[in-house]
Amino acid sequence: MAKQKHSARATAARVIADVVQKKQSLNAVLTVALPLLPDNERSLCQQLCYGVLRWHPQLNAISQQLLSKSLKEKDADIAALLLCGLYQLRDLRIPSHAAISETVNATKTLGKKWAKGLINASLRNYQRQQEEIDKKLQQSDSAHYAHPDWLIQSFKQDWPEQWQAILNAGNQQPPMMLRVNQQKESQQNYLTRLAEADIPATAITGCPEGILLDKPCDVYQLPGFTEGDASVQDGAAQQVASLLDLKSGLRILDACAAPGGKTCHILEHAPDNEVTALDIAANRLQQIQQNTDRLQLQATLIASDAADIDNWWDGQLFDRILIDAPCSGTGVIRRHPDIKLLRRADDIDSLDAQQKQLLNTLWPLLKPDGLLVYTTCSALKQENEHQIANFLHHHPEAQEIEASSAPANRRPFGYQRLPGDDNLDGFYYACLRHR
Numbered sequence: 231m232a233k234q235k236h237s238a239r240a241t242a243a244r245v246i247a248d249v250v251q252k253k254q255s256l257n258a259v260l261t262v263a264l265p266l267l268p269d270n271e272r273s274l275c276q277q278l279c280y281g282v283l284r285w286h287p288q289l290n291a292i293s294q295q296l297l298s299k300s301l302k303e304k305d306a307d308i309a310a311l312l313l314c315g316l317y318q319l320r321d322l323r324i325p326s327h328a329a330i331s332e333t334v335n336a337t338k339t340l341g342k343k344w345a346k347g348l349i350n351a352s353l354r355n356y357q358r359q360q361e362e363i364d365k366k367l368q369q370s371d372s373a374h375y376a377h378p379d380w381l382i383q384s385f386k387q388d389w390p391e392q393w394q395a396i397l398n399a400g401n402q403q404p405p406m407m408l409r410v411n412q413q414k415e416s417q418q419n420y421l422t423r424l425a426e427a428d429i430p431a432t433a434i435t436g437c438p439e440g441i442l443l444d445k446p447c448d449v450y451q452l453p454g455f456t457e458g459d460a461s462v463q464d465g466a467a468q469q470v471a472s473l474l475d476l477k478s479g480l481r482i483l484d485a486c487a488a489p490g491g492k493t494c495h496i497l498e499h500a501p502d503n504e505v506t507a508l509d510i511a512a513n514r515l516q517q518i519q520q521n522t523d524r525l526q527l528q529a530t531l532i533a534s535d536a537a538d539i540d541n542w543w544d545g546q547l548f549d550r551i552l553i554d555a556p557c558s559g560t561g562v563i564r565r566h567p568d569i570k571l572l573r574r575a576d577d578i579d580s581l582d583a584q585q586k587q588l589l590n591t592l593w594p595l596l597k598p599d600g601l602l603v604y605t606t607c608s609a610l611k612q613e614n615e616h617q618i619a620n621f622l623h624h625h626p627e628a629q630e631i632e633a634s635s636a637p638a639n640r641r642p643f644g645y646q647r648l649p650g651d652d653n654l655d656g657f658y659y660a661c662l663r664h665r
């Protein structure tokens with residue numbers, strides 16, 4: 231078999247095809263693909279992958295107008311390459327003649343010279359007919375808002391006043407936010423160090439350790455990153471640790487812990503606490519280990535399904551339990567645009583069942599007067615306030631308590647931050663006391 235050739239556009243086409251056709255996660259495919267490219271090609275490849283998947287419902291609708299018939303399944307890479315070309319013409323500051331010629335050349339790198347004419351003609355037709363083609367996008371919510379129909383309908387039902395803002399937020403490029411390690415540094419001191427390193431940044435309102443960078447940068451450019459002075463974490467996720475009412479001497483369970491941002495934040499509040507971090511995927515525990523090592527923190531890491539308590543629990547009750555539940559991820563689409571393609575409407579009932587099981591199974595592991603915090607990065611009520619309402623209905627010994635400082639907008643049960651609120655990710659939080 232001939233050795234596969236690589237270029238930014240050809241690699242992006244292969245990655246996108248794997249996400250669209252094989253339903254693989256963008257992060258997983260990119261992790262393998264990027265190291266095969268020269269350093270100077272990686273940024274463009276990543277930009278194309280994220281951009282095309284972010285706008286996929288819209289770009290795909292355009293390509294359908296340009297092609298006389300759909301491409302065969304075995305040519306999913308060519309279909310993806312066409313979307314890469316369209317994205318460059320619509321959104322990148324690459325001169326159009328260069329965008330077209332380099333995209334056409336990528337057909338050779340993919341080993342499909344026959345597609346040169348198809349790609350060239352399609353992109354040039356788009357240039358000529360752009361105004362007319364774009365008008366047709368207005369006829370479809372999915373094409374116009376670049377989200378799948380089922381998700382648009384879900385947001386309309388749950389948030390009739392805010393659904394358009396939610397969709398627009400999902401199409402934005404995400405900002406880069408930091409969490410300063412309070413064991414080593416204050417927010418204000420770290421802002422000074424960033425300024426000295428010519429990295430413009432501001433404090434995040436309501437996040438005592440949170441910092442927003444004016445523009446993303448390589449983590450190794452951050453002062454003291456390798457020494458554990460700061461971590462990358464959205465401000466919405468940073469709200470979770472404070473809800474746990476942390477103090478020294480607690481036994482804490484982080485039930486769905488990978489990649490470990492919240493585990494580490496909990497330990498940064500009080501490093502002497504006994505923290506057990508679970509994750510169902512053993513390979514994802516390595517991420518937690520890398521984070522705790524860099525931050526010089528200690529946690530007990532266990533690879534297990536949190537709901538299978540016979541497999542991991544030692545019989546001792548916990549003072550605090552964090553359930554960062556598996557969810558649709560509909561609050562973080564701006565960070566993970568492949569959610570638009572990987573998530574399906576019927577996934578929500580399955581996730582709802584997993585969430586119920588985690589709540590019902592882990593609740594008895596909480597000490598009397600202990601605190602359980604339930605959180606998701608979802609913007610769907612079924613996974614959030616409806617889930618907690620149902621749990622409280624069946625558990626009269628459970629009491630929802632209000633946070634001393636509201637992490638988001640108050641709902642009938644819990645708190646909901648919608649995607650883009652205060653420029654943060656979408657997140658849900660609920661605090662339950664065992665009375």
